[in-house]
Amino acid sequence: MPDSLFALELHRSKLLQQFPGLGDLRPGSITAVVRRCGKPTCHCAKPDDPGHDPQFRLTRRVAGKTTTETFPTPEAFRKAQQEVSEFHRLQEISQELIAVNEKICALRPAQQTQVGWTPQEKKRLLQSIRRWRGK
């Protein structure tokens, strides 16, 4: 069964209501980099060793260049993680909002958005009728 215009509009207003609930956000992706100190005698030199405490990085592309940010404390990392996850939430809501709007645009009849002819259209219609009469 296709969605009704009413159901889609309801869905859209629910999505719009989620925007005020968004917290601090910023783009980027977080990666964990396994650290190996390089000493041949250290446990991290073994192939199956998980290495030392991983270093977390936030990377993002700015004007075509990848910038990397590292975090001085676990708190700074957790804060950034939260900000990035809010950004992903914004993207999800936006994508859904666009998809719902596309369906609404396809379903909404044209006569609801414009009542009658505009003055320009009337003028053009009259001109074409006169031309058709051969005047």
Ligand SMILES: [Zn+2]
């Ligand atoms: Zn090591």
